[in-house]
Every structure is written in structure tokens, then in C-alpha cells.
Amino acid sequence: MPLTSLILYGCQELKGNIKDLPQSITDLNLVGCKKLEGTTLALASCPELVKLNTIYTKIVVPIPIDKQHAFVQELAGGTLTEETITEETKDAFLKFIAYDSNAGALQSWLESKPWLAELVTPEGHEAVQLASAECRKVIADQLYFMGRYKLTSGPPEHKSMTSVVIRAIDYFPERQDPPSENQYVVFKFMINLLQFLREKSERVDNKLEPEFVIPVIDSNMVDGKVARWDMKRWASEMNRTSCTSRCTKMVLFATFYYF
Numbered sequence: 496m497p498l499t500s501l502i503l504y505g506c507q508e509l510k511g512n513i514k515d516l517p518q519s520i521t522d523l524n525l526v527g528c529k530k531l532e533g534t535t536l537a538l539a540s541c542p543e544l545v546k547l548n549t550i551y552t553k554i555v556v557p558i559p560i561d562k563q564h565a566f567v568q569e570l571a572g573g574t575l576t577e578e579t580i581t582e583e584t585k586d587a588f589l590k591f592i593a594y595d596s597n598a599g600a601l602q603s604w605l606e607s608k609p610w611l612a613e614l615v616t617p618e619g620h621e622a623v624q625l626a627s628a629e630c631r632k633v634i635a636d637q638l639y640f641m642g643r644y645k646l647t648s649g650p651p652e653h654k655s656m657t658s659v660v661i662r663a664i665d666y667f668p669e670r671q672d673p674p675s676e677n678q679y680v681v682f683k684f685m686i687n688l689l690q691f692l693r694e695k696s697e698r699v700d701n702k703l704e705p706e707f708v709i710p711v712i713d714s715n716m717v718d719g720k721v722a723r724w725d726m727k728r729w730a731s732e733m734n735r736t737s738c739t740s741r742c743t744k745m746v747l748f749a750t751f752y753y754f
Contacts, residue, residue: 503528513538513554514596522546525554535560539591540600542567558587570604577610585614589625598629605637612637623666635666643667644682658685671712680712
């Protein structure tokens with residue numbers, strides 16, 4: 496039976512962060528737990544949490560628990576739309592995704608409301624920019640090519656009969672080889688397998704000097720085989736970057752470069 500009520504009244508020596516509490520909790524009494532830390536925003540993954548007492552603790556409660564419960568229920572429910580969401584709910588959502596512990600909840604919210612991933616603050620900050628590392632992964636899987644790259648709008652940097660070069664932003668530069676802080680990259684989509692293999696070999700296998708030749712940081716070569724990405728989902732995005740429909744349909748192989 497899942498744990499629903501947790502009474503830790505007076506546990507003054509109890510240490511830790513409340514973000515690690517079971518998601519099944521509905522009633523939480525932490526009165527006097529002076530060494531516990533954290534914020535109740537990290538408990539948006541506890542959809543039925545309706546009673547909370549944090550008197551004489553260091554725990555921060557930015558949103559009263561009854562209101563937080565209402566926000567979480569609204570985000571998880573089936574009636575919320577882009578047209579009906581309030582500024583208060585938007586603000587709560589953007590605060591919730593700043594905590595890794597809410598990544599699972601975020602995943603379920605986006606399954607029925609993918610548009611949440613594209614919310615922006617009045618100051619222009621995107622959800623992915625405000626998200627914690629784990630929540631950023633969830634959002635990137637929903638929004639970005641290969642769950643990582645945001646293709647930029649505008650005409651391609653280069654276009655020929657056999658390839659298209661497009662700028663992009665890498666939201667996970669730490670995954671680059673080697674890891675980097677540089678988010679600005681370009682994609683080179685190629686339709687000829689032999690040209691792809693030759694270019695990859697010239698730039699990777701031959702270890703050309705990066706000062707003179709733009710290095711490859713990733714490719715769709717997996718275990719010695721070229722992985723064929725389903726481009727159907729990204730056709731509209733590719734067209735938005737001014738690629739021709741012919742190029743969009745024929746992209747089968749890709750290499751990615753620093754810019």
C-alpha cells in the first residue's frame with residue numbers, strides 16, 4: 496500500500512530535502528523538523544498532496560499548498576487549453592519545472608498538453624531555459640530535433656542538390672565530444688551515403704586540426720551503421736528554415752558541426 500500520510504512532528508535531527516518524498520503523499524506534517532530543507536515547489540510531483548504543515552522548519556512554501564494542489568490538478572487534468580490557461584497557472588508551471596523531482600509529472604503533463612513546453616515568461620524566457628536538467632531533457636524530447644537541437648528559422652547557410660546546412664542551438668552541449676559550453680552549431684544534412692561517409696572520415700577519422708577544419712561533434716552513425724531518422728515529424732520545421740520540399744523528403748543522412 497502506498498504511503499499517503501507522513502507525520503514527522505518534532506523530528507529535530509532529521510536531515511535531507513523534501514524533494515525526495517514519495518509521490519503518493521497526501522498529508523505531510525513536518526512541524527519542528529529544523530534540519531529538513533527544500534521548497535514545496537519540488538513537490539508538484541505529488542498530485543494529491545493537500546495537507547502540509549511546515550511550522551518551525553527551513554522549508555520554503557512559495558505557493559500555499561491548497562493553491563499548488565489546484566495548479567497541479569489543472570495541469571494534469573483534461574480541460575486546460577492554450578486559450579484557458581491563466582497567467583497564475585503559467586507562472587506556477589514555470590516554477591515547478593525548475594526542479595528535477597518534477598520531471599515525471601512534467602512528462603505526463605506534456606503528453607496531453609505539448610504546448611506547455613513552449614510557454615514563455617513576460618520577460619521572454621522560454622520554458623526550456625528555466626527548466627532543471629531533468630526537466631530540460633523532457634522538454635527537449637518534446638520540442639527539438641533528436642531531443643536536443645533547435646533548428647533556427649531563416650534561409651539555410653548553404654543548399655545544393657545533395658546537402659543543406661542549417662544553424663541550430665544545442666541545448667545539451669555537455670554531450671558533445673568533447674564536452675563543451677558552445678551551444679551554437681550547424682547541421683549538414685546529406686542525401687548521399689558515400690559522401691556522408693567520406694566527409695565523416697575526413698573530419699573525424701583523419702583528426703584534422705580544428706583551427707583549420709570545422710570539427711564534427713555528432714552524427715547519426717551508430718555502432719558503425721547510419722541511423723535513418725524519421726524526418727516526417729520534422730518536415731514542417733525543415734520547411735520553416737526555407738529548405739525545399741525535395742530536400743526535406745530526401746534527407747537520410749546527417750553530420751553535425753560546430754559553428
